[in-house]
Amino acid sequence: MSIVSGARPFVVGIIGGGQLARMMYGPATRLGLHVRLLAEAPGVSAEQVAHDVVVGDYTDAATVLSFAEGCDAVTFDHEHVPTTILEALEERGVAVRPGPAALVHAQDKVVMREAMAQLGAPCPAYQVVATAAELVAFGDRIGWPVIAKTSRGGYDGKGVWKIDGPAEATVPFDAVASGEVGGGTTAGSGTSGEVRILAEEFIDFTRELSALVVRSPSGQGVAYPVSETFQDAGICAETVTPAPGLDEARIIATQQLALRIAGELGVVGVLAVELMEARDGRILVNELAMRPHNTGHWSIDGAHTSQFENHLRAVADLPLGDPAARAPWTVMENVLGGSREDLAAGLLHVMSRDPQLKVELYGKTVQPRRKVGHVTAYGNDLPDVRARALHAARYLMGEIA
Secondary structure (H helix, E strand, O other): OOOOOOOOOOEEEEEOOOHHHHHHHHHHHHOOOEEEEEEOOOOOOHHHOOOOEEEOOOOOHHHHHHHHOOOOEEEEOOOOOOHHHHHHHHHOOOEEOOOHHHHHHHHOHHHHHHHHHHHOOOOOOEEEEOOHHHHHHHHHHHOOOEEEEEOOOOOOOOOEEEEOOHHHOOHHHHHHHHOOOHHHOOOOOOOOOOOOEEEEEOOOEEEEEEEEEEEOOOOOEEEOOOEEEEEEOOEEEEEEEOOOOOOHHHHHHHHHHHHHHHHHHOOOEEEEEEEEEEOOOOEEEEEEEOOOOHHHOOHHHHEOOOHHHHHHHHHOOOOOOOOOEOOOEEEEEEEEOOOOOOHHHHHHHHHHHOOOOEEEEOOOOOOOOOEEEEEEEEEOOHHHHHHHHHHHHHHHOOOOO
């Protein structure tokens, strides 16, 4: 169905009811799209603002297939829907964006690493290891420390370990076996959906970067300015856009790499390429995400077209919008759950102190270190912009009075 047919609104099904789906709702309304939401539970972030909602299990084929009836396209708040279910949707004629053949690269880090190697994308040295002994052999060969990751199930720092030496080699395998990550599946050698342990070269990086691009089914692509990202115990805490000190040649090369990955993998919608800038100057691919991404939240207020609007334009195969920044500098700070429980009450201070500040609250109850919102500041002077954003975030987290 064409969005411009006039017969009825184009129906976008969003699987997952988190804050990413919530932030898609406003742009969808402005574009005249009808959103249908599959929420995992009543009262979750996006369910609070959507009006066409199904509550159900996204890992249950019957639930997802029933939800998708009447949807012109399906997209995602997260990457965890089983590939077999998405393939069944495509067989029924539902446009899945991104499709399962692309999405598996965000679901499985081993599949992603193998694809990046085939594309010749710069990556750390890696090996799939089935036992602690194989992890030790990898470390002895490549040099300690090494990084170990679960192929599936990790997020916000979970499922990733820095292994300093052979004595710690059992840690990731024990975590998988105990169900700490990966749902208790035994680590193995590659059955579909099986959790594997990926060993990677430890990169002594100076900073982390994010290259966000969007690709439409028609093949149009746009690239956002490259951002520098700052992590706090595995959780994105801050982004600075554009990344300071990155020369134009490297910016263009990084954006071109992200666009090439999107095209080669057949991504439709947002692709976030998370990167590491090593001390030796290399910029290496760390991970991929195929949905609107935390490192692109700055674009809601800091870009001419937000990542959420462009993602939906791609899903509906509309021309993509201008991704350029509105101001020389934009800083986004995540608001993590802290000592302040009434976030709305905190708005009086931060908004009166800084009328240009932008605040996005996710409708979540405050829990320690849970992402409950973000703040964005922009302007001409980076130290000033950063200080404004940081003050607001710290106030909302209860770190300052």
